[in-house]
Amino acid sequence: MKTYTDQIGNTITLAATPMRIVSLVPSQTELLFDLGLEDRLVGITKFCMHPYHLKSTKKIIGGTKKVHVEKIRLLQPDIIIANKEENTEEIVEAMKEIAPVWVSNIVTIEDNIEMIEELGKIFAVRTSARQWIDKINFGLEDFKKFISDKEVKRAAYFIWKNPYMVAGNDTFVNELLKLNKLSNIYQANEGRYPEVIVQKMKIQGDPQVLLLSSEPFPFKDEDAFELGRHTHHAQTIFVDGEMFSWYGSRLVKAFPYFKQLRDRLVND
Structure with missing residues (x-):
């Protein structure tokens, strides 16, 4: 036993x-x-x-x-x-x-x-x-070296629509955002996946990057346009939700994905 x-x-x-x-x-x-x-x-x-x-x-x-x-x-x-x-x-x-x-x-x-x-x-x-x-x-060590000279960017990671919901604090997603030097504007909100009022994004953190996850909600181009209207010209990127939320062996594939993602960010 x-x-x-x-x-x-x-x-x-x-x-x-x-x-x-x-x-x-x-x-x-x-x-x-x-x-x-x-x-x-x-x-x-x-x-x-x-x-x-x-x-x-x-x-x-x-x-x-x-x-x-x-x-x-x-x-x-x-x-x-x-x-x-x-x-x-x-x-x-x-x-x-x-x-x-x-x-x-x-x-x-x-x-x-x-x-x-x-x-x-x-x-x-x-x-x-x-x-x-x-x-x-x-x-992990290889990615930390890669990201070391990159600037921190304010970000919001959306997981749902109607109502809009984001990844908050005390989540694996938030940990990986921090690893990517993406400062989650909603990590101080109450709840792990808080509902948010997107019309207030400019005054609640004004993100430079909007990440629209592929799961659990399938965001579309019109969603990216709608969300972007409530920021000061934030860059909107559709991301593979599995890379940010799947733990286990998936992390081995996530690190190279994160490098590619960072290369897509403008003015880095």
Whole structure:
């Protein structure tokens, strides 16, 4: 018997290395695949898009906010992987009736590395976990050198429309904005993803850059035009939301993406 503590302080006890995994988190599904655990994955969500072929080879057990409990029960998982932000507390509690549930809570890159290290222990793939951690650390140090001489720019990162919502403080997105030397004008607002009145952008921070995420809302050109009208000529850029909000192994791909993004910023 081995005992593990997840990232929200819950303790799980496992009699053996888990061989049947249900993942309720798209980015962590990608990580589990990259750790070499494809054969052990038995259930994933409909939003687990990477790698794409998993959608045809694994059981789809619903979404991240609404799962089919009976489908998961029939899969007889040894462990269920969840996330504090992606999944509701009610889902996590319901899953505990089926199998041990390990919950991640990712706000910083350090949290992300801790998660990979812990999953490496749980699934007995420490070497693979260490390789991915080394890749992330190498990419991080390389990007810090790249960004070191760039100026800080005021930014707003939009995730939703009707109402307009942005990434605020205490989020992984905000941490990556800071890494990119993009100062989030809404990080002092209450809530992690606050609703905002875009007509007040000029007086609430006057961003130089507007980032329109590809997920969860599909922003269009007319949205960029509308938002831009409420700034002093801010540069508006459509960004890959997965690069800013997916943790796990995705960070290895995010660093080169961030370099390309920075090269698109005018007057840098």
